[in-house]
Amino acid sequence: MNKTYNELHITPSGEYPLFLDMIMSLNDEAVEELNGTLIVRSEEDLSMLRFGIETFAEELSKLLRKTIHVDIAQYVKENEDWIANYRNSIQPLHVGDFYIRPSWIPQENNKKNIIIDPALAFGSGHHETTYGCLLLLQKYVKEGTRLLDVGCGSGILSIAARKCGAIVDLCDTDEQATHSAKENFELNDEVYETLWTGSVQKRTGEYDVVIANIIADVLIMLSSDLKQAVKEGGYLILSGILDKYVDKVENKFSSMTLVERFQKEEWFTLVLKRN
Numbered sequence: 001m002n003k004t005y006n007e008l009h010i011t012p013s014g015e016y017p018l019f020l021d022m023i024m025s026l027n028d029e030a031v032e033e034l035n036g037t038l039i040v041r042s043e044e045d046l047s048m049l050r051f052g053i054e055t056f057a058e059e060l061s062k063l064l065r066k067t068i069h070v071d072i073a074q075y076v077k078e079n080e081d082w083i084a085n086y087r088n089s090i091q092p093l094h095v096g097d098f099y100i101r102p103s104w105i106p107q108e109n110n111k112k113n114i115i116i117d118p119a120l121a122f123g124s125g126h127h128e129t130t131y132g133c134l135l136l137l138q139k140y141v142k143e144g145t146r147l148l149d150v151g152c153g154s155g156i157l158s159i160a161a162r163k164c165g166a167i168v169d170l171c172d173t174d175e176q177a178t179h180s181a182k183e184n185f186e187l188n189d190e191v192y193e194t195l196w197t198g199s200v201q202k203r204t205g206e207y208d209v210v211i212a213n214i215i216a217d218v219l220i221m222l223s224s225d226l227k228q229a230v231k232e233g234g235y236l237i238l239s240g241i242l243d244k245y246v247d248k249v250e251n252k253f254s255s256m257t258l259v260e261r262f263q264k265e266e267w268f269t270l271v272l273k274r275n
């Protein structure tokens, strides 16, 4: 990559589509259209293209018997390393004992490292709801805990539970999420028992801990299945609950004991116990 690139801003006074066609035919690079101006960027010298456009404007004026001006501004700009910039924008995160980081950031030895690379599935750790779940699950998950993660997204919560010694099952209705979770388990050198595309209804067993970070309406819709998935004496961790819906969710789960409520910004995470 060169240190600089060239940019032409071409603004014709008329016959815009003809200029667009002509520039596209003369030039291999993409052409940006911005409010009547055509922008061409290239690391190559653009002076021949500029000359061609000016000549075209003169010839077109003669042919159409009217004056067509073309304003051309030329700039030399600094090339940026966009990939490096993007990578630098992704920050690792501490949540209690966990250290969530992309694969290119070195590990912290005294922490439970979780590697999550940017992808389409939800769950980088930075959202308040994921944060709440990560913080609370460290209190309720012990060696040998059987955990079900409903709406696993990237798989971040199940991977975190594995780091605390849990045996995990996970599911998501979105196939892209289950695919991403599978990849993230491999990336973290962790294993799950069962992973499926679908929801809590497809489970076969009961769990010591069930965790579901989904929006309030869906939690309410899934309430009886979520409650039934928890063993007697087990815990249900719910998140994705905006402050204005927290009472509604608590009412729906009132047959369980509310053990803990965690709030970050306008998002709530609840811990409920099955008696």
Ligand SMILES: C[S@@+](CC[C@H](N)C(=O)[O-])C[C@H]1O[C@@H](n2cnc3c(N)ncnc32)[C@H](O)[C@@H]1O
Binding pocket: 122, 123, 124, 125, 129, 130, 133, 150, 151, 152, 153, 154, 155, 156, 157, 171, 172, 173, 174, 177, 198, 199, 200, 213, 214, 215, 218, 222, 240
């Ligand atoms: C907010 S994300 C949570 C991702 C991850 N568990 C986290 O805490 O960051 C919610 C996930 O729930 C999934 N989802 C939505 N409705 C669902 C349902 N009825 N059953 C299971 N998963 C569902 C979505 O596809 C999405 O991946």
